[in-house]
Amino acid sequence: MAANPMTQFEVYRIGPEIKVGAFDISFTNASLFMVVSSLAILIIFNLGSKKNSLLPSKIQLLAELSYTFVSKMISDTAGSKAKPYFSFIFSLFMFVLFCNMFGMIPYTFTVTSHIIVTFVLAAFIFIGVTIIGFIKHGLGYLKLFVPSGVPIVLLPLIVVIEIISYLSRPISLSVRLFANMMAGHTMMKVFGGFVISLGVVGGWLPLSFSVALTGLEILVAFLQAYVFAILTCIYLNDALNLHH
Amino acid sequence: MIKKIFFQLVFFNLFFLKGVFAAESGGMPQLNPEFWISQIFWLTLTFGILYVVLSKLILPKISANLELRKSQIQENIEAAEKQRESSEAKLKEYEDIISKSKLEANNIFKEARENVLKEINAKKETLDKQIDEEVKKVEQEINLLKKGASEKINKIAIETTSELLVKLIGTEVNNSSISAIVDDLSKRNGNKYYGN
Numbered sequence: 011m012a013a014n015p016m017t018q019f020e021v022y023r024i025g026p027e028i029k030v031g032a033f034d035i036s037f038t039n040a041s042l043f044m045v046v047s048s049l050a051i052l053i054i055f056n057l058g059s060k061k062n063s064l065l066p067s068k069i070q071l072l073a074e075l076s077y078t079f080v081s082k083m084i085s086d087t088a089g090s091k092a093k094p095y096f097s098f099i100f101s102l103f104m105f106v107l108f109c110n111m112f113g114m115i116p117y118t119f120t121v122t123s124h125i126i127v128t129f130v131l132a133a134f135i136f137i138g139v140t141i142i143g144f145i146k147h148g149l150g151y152l153k154l155f156v157p158s159g160v161p162i163v164l165l166p167l168i169v170v171i172e173i174i175s176y177l178s179r180p181i182s183l184s185v186r187l188f189a190n191m192m193a194g195h196t197m198m199k200v201f202g203g204f205v206i207s208l209g210v211v212g213g214w215l216p217l218s219f220s221v222a223l224t225g226l227e228i229l230v231a232f233l234q235a236y237v238f239a240i241l242t243c244i245y246l247n248d249a250l251n252l253h254h
Numbered sequence: 255m256i257k258k259i260f261f262q263l264v265f266f267n268l269f270f271l272k273g274v275f276a277a278e279s280g281g282m283p284q285l286n287p288e289f290w291i292s293q294i295f296w297l298t299l300t301f302g303i304l305y306v307v308l309s310k311l312i313l314p315k316i317s318a319n320l321e322l323r324k325s326q327i328q329e330n331i332e333a334a335e336k337q338r339e340s341s342e343a344k345l346k347e348y349e350d351i352i353s354k355s356k357l358e359a360n361n362i363f364k365e366a367r368e369n370v371l372k373e374i375n376a377k378k379e380t381l382d383k384q385i386d387e388e389v390k391k392v393e394q395e396i397n398l399l400k401k402g403a404s405e406k407i408n409k410i411a412i413e414t415t416s417e418l419l420v421k422l423i424g425t426e427v428n429n430s431s432i433s434a435i436v437d438d439l440s441k442r443n444g445n446k447y448y449g450n
Contacts, residue, residue: 016282021289033291040289041296048304055308059315062322070319077316097309104308105301126290127297192284 015199019123019192039119040127047108047121055104076104080239087240088247095246102131103239110191110231114224122234123191125184132184135242143249154248183241190234194227404440411436 023036058073066074080100084092092099106122113120121127143151155172156165201223204216412433419427 020283021286021293033295034289035292035295036289037296038289038292040293041300044296044300048300051304052307052312055312055316059312059319062319064323064326066323073316074320077313077320097313098305100313101301101305101308105304121297123284124293125284126293130294130297131301188284192282 015196015203018119018195018199021119021124040121040124043109043112043119043121047105047112050112051101051104051108076100083236083240084243087243089251091250092243092246099239099242099246102135102242103235106131106187106238107232107235110235111228113191113195114228114231120191120195122187123195125188128184128188129180131238132180132187135183135245136180139242139245139249142246143252146250147252151249151252154252179245183238187234187238190230194223194230198223198227408433408436408440411440 021038021040023038024042025037027034028036054069055073055076058069058071061070063070077100080103081096084096084099088095109121112118113123140151143154147153155169155176157168157172160168198220201216201220205213205220208216412429415432415436416427416429419425419432
């Protein structure tokens with residue numbers, strides 16, 4: 011029943027089964043919330059950029075504040091060279107943020123609570139950043155694994171550690187977001203279940219916990235989107251400004 | 255710290271619940287690869303469309319809006335600055351004009367006063383001169399009259415004396431001796447008769 015805190019993460023088909031070759035690309039509840047989040051972003055930012063008044067309306071202010079927020083985040087972490095990647099990081103941040111936030115509405119599905127989604131995003135970032143690094147610096151990008159000022163004796167060990175840490179970037183990036191979202195939602199479900207099982211007499215304590223957790227989870231939803239975007243910026247910074 | 259406790263709680267719950275519901279469901283739905291391809295496909299599609307629309311249509315507009323606002327505000331500030339400067343210049347000009355005109359008015363007033371004073375002085379002097387002249391003239395006339403009077407009186411006195419002497423004594427006395435006496439008398443007592 012709904013008491014299982016993991017059922018909220020189940021993916022199910024909406025509509026008919028669509029198959030392309032051997033692959034099942036049916037429209038699911040996860041797809042629905044990806045579409046909903048993207049549409050919400052597009053609608054809000056379209057409204058926010060439609061007309062330019064000297065004194066911005068609320069929605070215009072929202073769009074412009076988001077723009078300057080992300081733009082400042084990128085220029086602070088990755089410098090001016092990262093400007094061409096602004097739209098990608100902006101889309102990424104907004105997509106993750108909106109997916110997280112839509113997940114906070116009861117009875118919705120949290121797209122980012124699925125490891126496959128976050129891993130695809132993280133892997134795309136990882137591969138993209140690596141390609142950018144090799145394009146900008148050629149084989150010199152490998153110097154990233156050889157920190158300067160390290161004693162020659164330690165160098166083999168350090169290089170191995172650096173390579174492992176570099177390769178684990180997509181995993182840590184994806185698991186961080188996925189685990190945070192899953193853990194938060196599971197916990198809220200667990201406390202919700204306690205409210206039901208403890209009833210009118212004892213349910214108030216877990217209910218108040220649930221309320222507090224909702225606030226915390228909204229914070230986490232924003233924070234994880236921010237962390238995801240800022241780590242992307244940091245990886246991009248490594249690829250653009252190679253200094254070790 | 256709070257977060258750590260939360261996560262421990264969650265972990266505890268996961269273990270606890272997994273045991274309870276193990277039979278009901280197959281663990282974490284996230285690890286079920288049934289819909290992975292579908293999720294990857296839809297993620298690529300939606301995120302791709304989102305990225306393209308944002309980067310091609312919406313973000314340039316927002317950036318243009320921001321730039322436009324920035325330049326507009328800058329322009330407005332510059333215009334305000336210019337107007338302030340011009341108004342300050344005008345104020346200065348105005349003050350200059352006022353002080354200049356005040357000075358001019360002062361000068362005009364002073365000049366007019368001096369002119370009037372000069373005129374008054376000149377008129378006074380001419381008048382004084384006229385008066386002096388007239389007084390002198392009159393004095394001269396008086397003096398002349400005075401002189402003439404004493405001489406005439408002397409003459410009359412001499413003639414009268416000679417007539418009297420002729421009548422009294424019957425002989426003619428020399429006129430010159432009489433006139434000497436009369437002159438002497440008039441010199442000694444003249445002041446008594448025609449005193450000033």
